[in-house]
Amino acid sequence: MNKRILLPTDYSKNALNAIRYALELYRDVQCDFYVLNVFQVSTYTLDNMMVPEPGEQFYDTAKRNSEEGMAKLMEMIKLGPDNPKHRFHTICTFNSLTEAVKSIIAKQDIDIIVMGTKGASSPKVKIFGTNTVALMEKIKDCPIIAVPEGYFYTVPKEIVFPTDYKSDYKRKELHYLIEIAKLHDSKINVVHIDKNKDGKLSHKEETNKQLLQDILDGTDYEIHFLPAVNIADGINIFIEGKDCDMITFLNRKHLFFGSILSNPLVKEIGYDPKIPILELNDN
Template identity: 55%
Template sequence: MYKRILVPTDFSKNALNAVRYALDLYAKLNCEFYFLNVFKLENYTTDSLIMPEPGSAEYEAAKAKSEENFVRLLDMLALHHDNPKHIYHTTSTFNFLTEALKQMISEKDIDLVVMGTKGASLTKGVIFGSNTVNTMEKITECPVLAIPQDTHFSTPKEIVFSTDYKSDFKRKELSYLIEIAKMHGAAVRVLHVSKKQILTAEQEKNKVLLSHIFEQIDHSFHTLSEKKVANGITAFVESRESDMIAFINHKHFFFASIFSRPLVKEIGYDATVPILALR
């Protein structure tokens, strides 16, 4: 059975880096990769009441340019990523990125979205561009893996899974994390960042449940006493040179509290490891 992975691209260096990372991460599995380009029209804005029609000169020219870029991308992949386990598909469309992603996820039964991250205008201290933030917050149908700019693939040996133990865990929602760990022999380090060292009875129960779910992979539990969750995760990842961060995106406030732009600027954290947002 083929795993179906959706990779949006604007054909930038940053997007190409995400493509390469995805291909290398899943090199051992049979996969269908769906590359999606949401092309733009120079004379069209979202404020315009006139929607560009397929068949118009401007629309067809933009679509043709997108398709030409895909030809170049596939030629490059044929030279450097010739993997018989992988099948490639391309789609060029005019749409809002989130809507295009949701449509593809539904139509192709996508398992995972992988995308590059880029700060707004490469602003120092801003890890994620608006497209990545919107995608990680609004795509709830499947996990999203965000690859920071200039992060080249190396076999992940340690994945940090951040949790507060406040919600029940389900094997299904952790399946992608476990799959990656098994594929690459990676250890999962469960990290709880909190000012309170003592867990409630409910948290203890969920911690035991998590231990059972992770029983087939190398894992350990860690606690940091830190006022700010982001500071704790950052310090832990940097001190151990971990390869990936994962968390279950139950509520938007948790995602925002860790990766919002003001907080990222405050702690000066330059993301160097991929972030896996599970559902």
């Protein structure tokens, strides 16, 4: 069965860059790409009791602009090398981004979302941009790869997976990490930063570590231990030292975090990612 990948776009350079990243990441995989543009009507809001209808001037203009933008985007994509393994489907819809994505995931059985990030003035959303944050917080059915602005595709040979071993792991949670690693012969670098400074793990942490190793068995992985440092500094130094190409984290929405921005790992790594981030879910 073809892999089904959702590519949200606002027709920016940033979004095009993320699409190109997805095409390269899955170059050797049979894929159906669903390219989504969500349009809205300036005189209406989705909370408004008045919903624009097809045939109304503002709605038709917004729809036409969306469809014209999509046509231009597809022409740009076709300028790249032809890949017979890839098929494209375009969707232009009036909706909120989150609701549109939820609907497409359900209807098309989407496997993964790949989208670009945007710089933003607010430090709370600088991490990925408001749209990416919204999807990471509300989409629970599939993982998201966030591609930083201006990042050019590099084969993800070194993937970093920070962990505190505080919670156990499930094979299905790590499926997409393992899949990408096997697809590109990547090394998974499991990084544990010791906050206790003594290097010792509790019985529960040891059990979780062993479980993680069992799940990663069959992949090229390495366990790393970093002495107690600031987590953000430690991870970023590790990324630079190993020349890592992707960072992965597990966002357990129903356990600890009401918001991705309250996820301790995300907060401490910082709000300005330099490499693509694979956010996994505990669906």
